[in-house]
Amino acid sequence: MVGPSGGIKRILVVDDSSTVCNFISAGLSDEGFQAINALSMKDALLLNGDQIHVVLTDIFMPDMDGFEGIAEIRRRWKNVSVIAMSGGFNGVGRDDTLIKARRCGADVVLQKPFKIERLVEKINYLLQKRSAAQGQRLRVLVVEDSGVQRKVISRMIESCGYEVYDAETMEAALESSDIIGVDLLVTDIFMPGEGGLVGIGKIRNIWPNIRVIAMSGGWSDAMAGEQTLKAAGIVGADATLKKPFTREALEGAIGKALQ
Template identity: 25%
Template sequence: MTQNVLVLEDSKTQARIVETLLIKAGTTVHIANDRLEALQKLKAHTFQLIVLDVFIGQDDSLDHLEAFRALAPNTPIAVMTAGQRDRPLAASQALNRARRSDVDFLLPKPFDLDDIRQICDEAGRIQRRKGPVKRILVIDDDAHSRIIYRNFLEDEGFYVAESPSVEDALLRLEMTRIDAVLTDIVMGGIGGLTGIKIINATWPAIPIIAMTAYLKNSDVLQDAMLKGAKLSIRKPFNQLQLLQVVNRAMAKDNDDNTVLI
């Protein structure tokens, strides 16, 4: 669990809300009301997580990330911003801006204790890993499957985040800095095909791997690739097969779209 957290928030009401949630999550919280105060605290203390509101008075926190990174180069940064959970396209645009700004997490408002705990846990996982780590986001509405795929990938040194739906994935805290997406196709909500289209349109450089056990329509995986998936794989698959497709998807010299049986 993350221990020492710096929060930059100029609204006293919002600062109290965030502080209360972080304390309930088991952290020690330092509140800064402006950018200069936050930088001073970074000089005086070591933090395991930095939480920034986007707009602090006339300041845009994303314009000053280099200063925060210079003082805390290995500390994960989460950015608080207004979320639109019922509008995934609008939310993905906010995430895209955060990605370009090289933040670790996006924390859409309103958020709750579970969101805070998730950020703290993930920040701890990031700091415990040494050296650059490839990040995979797994989207599947079956929790058991997500656990299996996570174990497969983490055994090989990948950092793995999970989402039960495309809607959740588009607001994932890790979505700002992932290296590949592994997504099921047949799910509730907007579904995998639409999700692939949205993710590919917003982050075209991120390879998407589509997967399904739904064989009634034999062209479903080809449809996924037409929507923007780089590779596709049929369930069930073993660890070696998954690692092969993930490594192929992330290979810079691999431009062909393939269905792996």
């Protein structure tokens, strides 16, 4: 696969099962990538990271596990993207495992078994993200269940010169590949399903580097509204906005969130 910046893209596959390594490598080769196998994280770290674009690693392995390995990759190979994969969770809860992998530095987590097409989609996304890193505009994800408000807020943010993505619910935002590489989340608090407060807490656990602005409005009780925004700050929002708001208020909140 020739990536956005040219050249064949090399994918390092790390798994203690040779069967898994060979299966994934064959699928990646069919898609035009150059796949390199390593049966342990220690073997993987002996390679030259400057020649690798993406590492796909199992989480639970003998000797050095994926958590420790991902952290070491992040320390040694600054420009390599990391995808963590796992099937069995060794008695550790699925959510805890995924959160820990994120905290160690994984860009994407995949649960086994997965289709090669899904893996290729994630790899291509990470390659495009990496190639656009220089001079990339701030990436903002807007989560708002009202289609009209979502469009208005997105256009307002775009007019500030930012790259904008949107989602109707917090569940959709958390499942979307758009959240990969997002710098700022602007979310409503009260929405159907999983609301903003719960979502902000999850964002803080899984993607601690994403800045968060919480917004809400239309309260009949002003005191209750202030308490709602205060609660958003407690669970992890970096700034809050009372709807409706002006572009100037939005710019001020963005500046505060990014401090």
